[in-house]
Amino acid sequence: MPKTIETLKSEYGAISFPHLNKLGANSRPNAYALLLGKRVHNISKTPVSAGYQSDYKSHNESCFKSLDDDQHIFSIFKSSGYMTAHMDDWAGTAFNSHNCIGLARNETIDHSMKPFFLRIGLGLKGYESASISENVQKGYKMDELLFPQLERFLDAYPDKPKFSLSWSTYLAHDDNNNLFQADAFFTDFFTRNKKKFNNSFIFFMGDHGMRSGDLRKTKIGEIEDSNPALIVVFPEVVRQNSEILDTVIQNSQQLISHYDLFATFVDIARAKHNNGRKLVLHGSSILRPLPQPRTCDRLQIPIEFCTCMYPKSSKPKVSETQSQLIASKLVENMNKVIQKDERLHRNCAPLTLNLNTSIEIDAFQAENEYTIYFVTFNVMPGNGSYRAYAGQEKDGNINVLSTDYSRLDLYWQTAHCAAGHFSMNFCYCKDLLLKNTTD
Structure with a gap:
């Protein structure tokens, strides 16, 4: 404008x-x-x-x-x-x-x-x-x-x-x-x-x-x-x-x-x-x-x-194995959210990391040798696309930093059963799995 x-x-x-x-x-x-x-x-x-x-x-x-x-x-x-x-x-x-x-x-x-x-x-x-x-x-x-x-x-x-x-x-x-x-x-x-x-x-x-x-x-x-x-x-x-x-x-x-x-x-x-x-x-x-x-x-x-991020990490590029480990930790956290909530647990399918799509990771260096990872990944069922932050301490322990994950694709049709829920973007409705099986 x-x-x-x-x-x-x-x-x-x-x-x-x-x-x-x-x-x-x-x-x-x-x-x-x-x-x-x-x-x-x-x-x-x-x-x-x-x-x-x-x-x-x-x-x-x-x-x-x-x-x-x-x-x-x-x-x-x-x-x-x-x-x-x-x-x-x-x-x-x-x-x-x-x-x-x-x-x-x-x-x-x-x-x-x-x-x-x-x-x-x-x-x-x-x-x-x-x-x-x-x-x-x-x-x-x-x-x-x-x-x-x-x-x-x-x-x-x-x-x-x-x-x-x-x-x-x-x-x-x-x-x-x-x-x-x-x-x-x-x-x-x-x-x-x-x-x-x-x-x-x-x-x-x-x-x-x-x-x-x-x-x-x-x-x-x-x-x-x-x-x-x-x-x-x-x-x-x-x-x-x-x-x-x-x-x-x-x-x-x-x-x-x-x-x-x-x-x-x-x-x-x-x-x-x-x-x-x-x-x-x-x-x-x-x-x-x-x-x-x-x-x-x-x-x-x-x-x-946050639009103000730490400086890029000077460490070597994250390996494919490490990328999958970090992304899997983020997906594990998504499933915990689904399992803890009665409505989500009743209506939404468990999620798994889609290994047939690429995982993109940017690494940033914080204080005390703490590394922050900005991760783009996909999950099944539905191939939902997400971005979220994880962190790794110097002893190798991985933390989930994001409370909310950014959903990059439209998801209303696949998450309708969780309409109105704060974590609706994590949901793939179980009734769609039943429908696909029937079809």
Whole structure:
């Protein structure tokens, strides 16, 4: 979207933050970090991580309990006197994915497009209208539906502070090539509304990169997935404050995460109205000097998503036998996850390393003669393709470092029996084995 980026930089003085690092594989953990400032999964303690516990006692607490009374960003802005709007072209939303409850009452959201997108059948089943869905989806692109509503929201409250979240999923979630068609639309949108945004913060960003497809399978694609775009527009009053602007420019070259953006939102919301509520904060506002040093583990970024890696190992290339040993350890860990969970154990087949496909390994040297391995491998049944981290101590002991593994191929059709589960990407449904045997 070169024209959009150029418009934001030349007309709005936008600043790019090229080192935003995602915190989870998909939208759910990243949304919790961005909009609630919380962690939904544990990070295991390993030789390269201090280990961090989830902010929720269990998956059930984070998923099947309403978030209305949690510290979500809508409630924070609402309590500070803002009008609020939530515009998401996927009615399920990141909070409702994996069959979670999310925001049930929506008491702190003044305007929502969820009823509209439910009616056109995007997100949750059982609410759609066939006639509305056909006419709308044939006649409009999703960005053409979301952003005119944002303009109406801006116009409706000219004298009140406003907070809006516009989350466009269908624009390019499954194909980043679709971004080009929206470039002219967004260029026109930001050009036309420049005066309305003169006193505004704008965070133009993604929560993660492409998670599948040919690009994702490359080394560049691996980094892109963990390094979503972030361009920030600051109000004119901030741009004219040389002290804050210098701080922001310095911070733009630092490693940051969604936790830091949540802390920034809180900083903005509480600039004039602080209700004294104590919040969980894992990050720091980008409007203030950032604590140092900024390593992935200090920022609580899991190693499997870290874009800052140790130097390449000078040791000889890993042998085929050693590669199979390391990859087998990762597969063994996958089977442990499947066996420990009642639902996965009941529905998902045990996995084995596919020795008929190549195993790719990059080695990195950490402290105390500890070697980190970045491993790409395939498993059977299904030939699922994965990437994960393992480590080896100087005595030869191999550790699994990744809590979550990156899945490189599409897997919904082969893992449908584990839909909504955190480890769904490990699953190959047993009923498919029975079907293949019958066929």
